[in-house]
Amino acid sequence: MQIANANRLTPYLFLAPAALVMTVALLYPIGYMIYASFLDWNPSQRIGEAEFVGLRNYINLLSDAAFLESFFVTLKFAAVVVSIEMVLGVGLALLLDRNIRGMSVLRTLFILPMMIAPIVVGLMWRYMYHPSVGIFNRTLKSLGFEPIPWLSDGSWAFASVVIADIWQWTPFIFILSLAALQSLPQSAMEAARIDGATGWRQIVYIKLPLMMPVLIVTLLLRLIDAFKVLEVILVLTNGGPGLSTEILSLRISRTASEFRELGEAAAMSNYLLILLVILTFAMFAYNKAVEARTARLRKAAQEGS
């Protein structure tokens, strides 16, 4: 009896250290943040001295034009970069999914940007966007065109950060799509060729539908990441000019450090957290649905045989 009990406890015993680390490193800060979001808290105060204001921070934020603007910028940024990256990444994968000499070198080159630290990417692009010594404007000038205010004009600045993000993260979609493509059933492709589907029609009718599960998860992963983007934009524009590139994570950091409104910053973080949790759940739900469907099909096949 006792031995049976001890046996049942063993797995939890092994899990305990990990659970402890999780609690200290993850749950405690999140709980702290949620608690802080209900306070009117100035960094000069200890947390115990801060005044409890209930949902005031959350309600204030809903009518705060700057917050709404930056929420909108974040949405716009994520939508634009992820759409373009999906098209480019999947397109590149479709192009490079073939056996030509040197293709493996090319594939490696394509995924290099993803491996560079975001801060470095930001610095690199800032030099390239530099109004007078940057390579873009020097090239434009030498070709006889007007220089472009890459980072100093609102619309151009947004385009600039979008370009940098696309440069860095298209490879992520590229390698996942390529992996998906290469695991497609080869004989189904051949059957399609014999049935008369070549080139575009093979892509539209066979390849893309079969890749869809991977593409949907890739899209959600990339969206979650795009909502949290910080470093590259911080280095490139620091949110400016005006609020044109001020994404939520920048706004949060400024609210906490510049405006010294810790409670409000925490409330903002929670809004972002809610958005990300929804996306994450969407991904889990999709995976669950796919699994359930496969299980149902398999069961039907067994009954049918």
Added chain:
Amino acid sequence: MPRIVFDQVSKSYGAVEVLPPFDLSLDDGEFTVLVGPSGCGKSTTLRMLAGLETVTSGEIYFDDAPISKLDPKERDLAMVFQDYALYPHMNIAKNMSFALRLARVPKAEIETKVQRVAEMLNIAHLLDRKPAELSGGQRQRVAMGRALVRDAGTFLFDEPLSNLDAKLRGKMRAELAEMRDTIDKNMVYVTHDQVEAMTLGDRIVVMSDGLIQQQGSPEELFKSPVNTFVAGFIGAPTMNFVDGELVEEKGTLWARGDGFALPLPEEAGARLATAQDRHVTIGLRPSSFTTDLTRGAPIELKVVVSEYLGAQSVLVTRCGGAEILVETQSAAPVRAGTEQAFGVLTDEIMIFDKTSGLRL
């Protein structure tokens, strides 16, 4: 339904030549089976015909028109794959109609065709299902149906039955044989199973090591194999090969080996009398033995094991140093461990050259 001709077709992967140049012609409306052990080049030959592999040199003709540079879809053929190759995201009706939809055939016509073929193959009740919902045998039928709906001139089968269990394979084989008689098309069928080849083929092409060993009707291959490979590959249980020598005595040519001497019929004796090398390989089919001693030349065999198969039994016997399989009727049981006399039907004895393996 074109006449298909391979003219000096070869296939190499880089420096490795897997199929040296060969000629082969398949008649209009014929059911041709390419058979051989794995790696013999039969699948590569079929895939070159389908256009899934390029031809390294030579040319394939459909009724005198060269086709080796054409896209698969321009060759008017349909193919059934070993793993069925159904489109997992389409239901059965969509799977079967894919080629027709790509060819922009009117919707009503597609529906009629799919329905007709589905009823013929007993899969009409499955049309709304996805491939994953079907059992192996049902998927096999769908793959067959997808090819039939096309109404192409040539049908290619790449080991279509090898993923099925033995019982289902037998059933599908019988259905295929029936289909062969009702559908007047060119059919090219690849398999490693000689039973499938024998039961289905009008013409069988036996391949080994990238070379065509022999082609002909099932009966030709069984009765007059050109070499030891074909003789050993066709027929079950497989032919016995024993070392021996040819000896002439009192006007009769004898095939003599360790523990036996068999007189050869006059006609064979005349043919073999001029054979250079007297040391030969003697081929004896398990079915060439009889327990009716009046009918054949006598031979003493020591029965080691008796494998009961039902109406027939296969005896594993020893004769000198060699192991010999003998097929007998189970009605006349033979006890293992005994010496037993058998008769050998001498006109079924085959003599092969010992080094080249060619039939003498």
